[in-house]
Amino acid sequence: QVQLVQSGSELKQPGASVKVSCKASGYTFTTYSMNWVRQTPGQGLEWMGYISANTGNPIYAQGFTGQLVFSWDTSVNTAYLQISSLKPEDTAVYYCARDAKMVHFDHWGQGTLVTVSS
C-alpha cells in the first residue's frame, strides 16, 4: 500500500534552516508529483508548491520563493523540503502529499512539526 513517512519534529532557532524528508513506498516514486502543504497552528491548509514528476523541476507558490528548496532522491524514493532563514511565523506542521492530478492529493504524510523559537 502507498505510504508517505516524514521525518520527526524539529526545533530551530530563528535564522536557521531545516530539511524535512518524506519517504515514499508502495508505488513508482517518479510517476507522481510530490506537493508540500503548510498548516500553521490552528489555521488552515496552505499550498507551498511541488516537484514535478514529469521534469523533476520544483514549482514554488508565490510568497515562498527564495525561502524554499524542493528536491528528491529517486534512489531512495524520498522527497525533501528545505526551508531557510526561519522565522517564528514559520512554525507549522509541514505535510508532503502525493498528487494524482492537480490538487487531487490522494496520500499524505503524517506531518512534520517545525517549531522556530529562540
Place this chain on the structure above:
Amino acid sequence: QSVLTQPPSVSAAPGQKVTISCSGSSSNIGNNYVSWYQQLPGTAPKLLIYDNTERPSGIPDRFSGSKSGTSATLGITGLQTGDEADYYCGTWDNRLSAGVFGGGTKLTVL
C-alpha cells in the same frame, strides 16, 4: 484570506444531514476539478472526494460531492460523532498558477 470561501463552522445532530459549501471563481472552481479533505483532530488530511463527485475506495457513500458553476458542495448524511473534523475544499487556480484551499469548516455533531 483564502481564495476559496467556506463557512467556518456547521453543526447537526447525529443521523442528520449537513452540507458544506465552497465558493470560488472562474479561475479556480469554475474551470477545474474540486477535491474535499477531512482532517480529524491531530491527524493529516484525508482525501474524501476528488473530481467534484468521486469517492476514493474505502470512503462511505454517506459522503458526496457536487459542483455547479463556481461553487462546490460536500454533503454528509447519517452523521456520526466520528465525523467531527475540519473539512477543506481544494482545487487549482489558473490565474494564480497555484493550488488553493478553502479556509476549512469545522463540523460539530451535537
